[in-house]
Every structure is written in structure tokens, then in C-alpha cells.
Amino acid sequence: MSRLNCPSCGSEVPLRSAAMPYTVCSYCQTLVLRDGEDLRAIGKTAVLPFDVSPIQLGTTVTPDDVLFMVVGRVRWGWSDGSWNEWLLQGSDGQACWLGEAMGSFMLLKELPAVLDVPLTAQFAAGGALERGTELQAAGRTFRATDIKEAQCLGGEGDLPFPTPPDWTMTSIDFRSQDGAALNLQRDRERTQAWLGGYYDLADLKPANLRTIEGWTIPEAVR
Amino acid sequence: MSKRSILFATWCLLMTASSAVSSYYAWSPFADGKRDDQAAHYGPTHK
């Protein structure tokens, strides 16, 4: 793991993913853009609130026998709560996200094909999508269950995009009968579609989990 | 009828079968005298 010096405060900031252009300096909350050898401070990100997530930067997970390391995080908040999205960098170079909410985990892989579906294209263009709307994707029928207007509550680690405090997006969750999930995220610039599956922490075969004061890591998860 | 009950019913059947078999052969580990197959000795004969 290499390090860089924050252009704003000079502290040493660890770099976990060479592929990700943005990094957050955890000491001064500066968003840093890496352009080759150049480091540029491009703004600030909000201070992340205290939480008891078992995942931390540097945690590794091995869902379905592929090893990933947690290299970054974005936290989103909406009117009725907040959640974390952890950036996973695979040993094969692939990147995906681990959504964490209410103690459950969802592995999200980008599925751009969904954007071609007329319903999604319309949403991407700025249209609305109602709860209960059905969508066909990945060989299943998905039904829209939640629509959230979310705001970025901060970020940490290495990220593919900057996480300024005024960043907002519309997030729609879909669920299928067999427990699969679909997620559409639309912000000012673009829309992305993600295919997700639910996992328990134990199924993710995690290592290097965060130690939380007053709690021992249960046997099943160790 | 749960799995437990069915298992127990089978066990009862086993008990019944063993009672029938042991009664047929008049077998008992608690009896005082048994036919001794190994030492086929010849006991007192009538004089």
C-alpha cells in the first residue's frame, strides 16, 4: 500500500487502489484528485458520523470465491435513515460496491444493459418511476420497492468520483421473488444500474473486520 | 405427525419385534438357567 501527502494539510494518506482517481484525506476532509503524479485538492467532504459498521477500509471479503478489498466508502442519507456503500476492489482488477443497511449487505455489480430498457431510459432522462413498477432484468422480474432522495454524507478512502456534501441522487430499489435486488441511481450527471444479491456477513467470509469496543467478533464471522 | 413421532413409532415397532423374537426363542438375559451351547456336558442321568 502506498502513501501520498495531502496537498492541503501535508499528512500522509494511505492509497489502497491505484485505479481510483479520487482520495479523501481523513485528517482534513480534503478531496484529492490524482492526475498522474499531480495531486490536486478539489474540495472538502463532510465528516462521517460515528457508526458501528463492522466493515472498515482494508477489510477483505470473499463472496463466491473472489477476493475483494475495501478501498473506499460513500455514506448516503435520506429522510428516513442512512447507509454505507463500500467500494470493493477485486484481485482481478474488477470493482463493485457493497451496500450496507440495517445490518444486511448487498453486493452490487454494474449492469449497464438495464439502462437500455425503455422504462429505465425514461428514468435516466429525468422521468419518474413509481413504486410497484415491474422491470425485467437478468432473467427475472423485479418490482420497485423503495424510492429515496439521497444526499451524500461524506466519503473516505479511494473513490472513482468525488463526494462533495451537496451531491444528491435518486435511488430506486427493486426486489425479485428469489431475493435478488436491482438498484438505479440517478444524479445530475448520469444514471447507473446495479444488480445486487443479499449476503450475510458470514457468507462474505470477511477478514480484517473493524473491532468495535465492547463486542467480540462472533465465531461464524471470524 | 412430526418426524420425531414417526421415529419414535418405529422405535416402538422395534421393541415389539424384539419382544416377539425373544419370546419365540424364550431368550432372556435375566434367566437363571440357560442352554449352554459350548459345553455340551452330560448331566446326571437316571440311575
Added chain:
Amino acid sequence: MTAAHSISCPSCGGTIAIKAAGYSVTVACQYCGSVLDVANPDVKVIEEYHQAALSLPLPIGSRGTLFDVEWEVVGYLSRSDGAANWSEYLLFNPYGGYRWLVHAEGDWQYGTMLFDQPDGDNDSVTWRGRRFTRDYPPAATTTDRVVGEFYWRVRARDTVQAMTYSRGDETLSVEWSADESNWTQLVRVHEHDLLVAFGRAATPAGSRPARVNSFMSRMGSRYQEADGMRESDLSLMFLLAAGTSILILLIMAAFGYGTSSVTNSVQITVDGPEQSATVGSLTINRPYQFVTVTASTTDFTNRWVDLDYSLVNRETQQSIEASGTVEYYAGRDSDGNWTEGSHQTTTKFAGVPRGTYDIVVDTSAHTWSDGTYQSASSPWSAPESISVYIKADAGGLIWSNYIALLVGLFGLPGLIAWYRSRGEN
């Protein structure tokens, strides 16, 4: 000190430690009952109350290990649906997520939220290959009171529609409103084990601390499959055991039905020479048969009679041997008078093969002396004699066999009943 985010209640000023920091959205102040919005850094009062703190069987903050994971009680809801009231406890572990404990009419259930939702209709649903049938029509369920922290917006008097489907001891519960539906799998847990696990009840002295455990103790995706037994299963087991025991008795009696019988008597002198006599001959008609020999004697005290029996097969001249003793003693010690023994004895032969047998008995009688009695035979007294009446029957029932089978039958249900009665104290 456990990881927590402290806030102070804007209504009463009490300090509240938020355990599921980052997840909890609503907190109901444990001191005054006011419902607070903690989704954002600035805590807002949603509903103000001035209630007294509740005393709960599982207080907020108590911890217990269930299914190999330690859980902390972080929230409590009191709910009702017109037909019943019950309590729901929200359990949390940062590495385990959330679980539920439902306390209704004295019964406790452990609940896990489902992400793979069941398939079905109003009457039955299928989940993970198992079929569940509906218990009752949809009921409007209201949340009456809340304490602690929750990961969704909770308001008192929130109402949802709810239904449950059951399969033995496993229940699937569904609650829905216009926006969403949530399924939970519930399995029964024993109250005593639960209270002990949370340190709310003492374990019986000298026993191991009770662990709430199931056959598959992995938390998370391997949702607990309760292989528990209903009360009716135990009654069924006892019924089966009783029925089988009667059947077995009939079988043994049928096989043991006596076919022939001979009697004779022998007179022996105490401390005299051994006497030999032939009781008679018995014919065994069945392939194998028990032979029961009963010896009863005239009265005596502090003597014993040795009896050595032989069943001699007329054809093969092979003999089967057994012995018995008739003994009767009386005396006096610090506790008073005592007696031991009786004036008869039964000896049983097992596995006697088909054939005709002569029953021969060698018998002798002896004095027993503990130093306090004189020997019966002295040169000046007439020799004491005992008459022994011997009866040999082809047939019989060995009661020890029967008792062994009874233990085999009633042992398991009896053990379960005893274990249960111990647990439900």
C-alpha cells in the same frame, strides 16, 4: 464501555447511548418515552411524552447469547391487534445485524428478517422448500408503546396489516402497509433458557448455564430450523409407548402360556446329606420355551435351602442347569427385630429347546448361624426337617424382560417430560 453515540433527550434531558449508531433512525427515550428522530445529527423530538420508565423482563441494554451470537436488547415495542397484546424486542449485534424476540402469552419466539420472500397466496406460502399454512386472517396490528432505538421510523399508534403462516414450531410472519412488506421467520425458544441466557434468571444450582441453541448454530443465512416438539408430540409418544407396552405384554403372555406342569416334594434334613429327586418330566412343544420352577417350603428360620436343578433331555441326555435358594432369617439388632428372605423361590430356565425333559433336583438345607443361635441339630434333639414342594411349569413370563422393554419404551418420552418440567420452572 461499549461503542455508543451519546445524545441527550431534548425533552427530559436524559442521556441516551445509541448502540446501533449509524443504523438507528428513531429513539424512544427510556426515561420519558418521547420519540426522537436521530436520522440526522440534530436530534428532533417527534412526539413528546412524560411517561414513567418501563420495567421489562428483558431491559434495554441487557445482553445474552442466543444461537452462538451475543445480542443486545436495543429496542422494545408493545403491540396489539384486537385479539391479543404482545411485546417485541429488537436485538442487535454489529457483526450480526438485527434479530427479534417476540413475547406473546408466555411464549417466546426468536425472529429473523427474510430477504428471500416466500411464494404463495392467502392460504399458504412456500419458503425454502417448506410449506406453511395461514393461521388467521389479516389483522390490523398497532404499536402501542416503544422504548429504545429502531432502524425505521416508529411512531406510537402505527398500524400495519399482519398475518402469520405456520409449519409446526416454525412461523413466518408478514407485515405490510402501502409502502412495503416485511417477512420474518420465527422459531420458539424456551423462556427459562432465554432468561438465563440474558442473566435474568438463576440457573438451578449445580447445573451448566443454559444455552439457547439449535442444531445449526450458524447465525445469518442458515436461519434456525427449529426441530422442536409440540406438546402434543410428547403425549403421542406416551400413548405409543403405552399401547406398545400392552401389545408386548400380550405377545409375551401368548408365548409364555404354560403347557404342562409337574409337582413333587422332597423332605430334607437340616445340615443333613444332600437329597436328589426327580420332580417329573415336562414336554416342551414349542421350538423354545421358558421353564419356571417354583419351590416353596415349610416354615423355618435362619436356615437356607440349596436347590440345584437339572433339566435333562430324555433323548440327548444333555442337561440344563440352574440353581435357586430358599432362605429366611430373623434376628434382632439396635433397630429392633428384622427378617429377611422368604419361604419360596422361583427359578427360570430360558431357551429350553423342544423335547421331553426330566427335572431333577439336588437339594440340601443348612443352618445359618451368626453366633447367637444354637445349631438346630445337636446330639440330643430330633433332626429338623424341611419339606420342599417343587412345581415345574413349561412356560412363563420373565418379568425382567418386560421391565427392560418398558424402560426402552417410556425412557425417552419420560426423559423429555422431566427435562421440560425442569426447564419450565
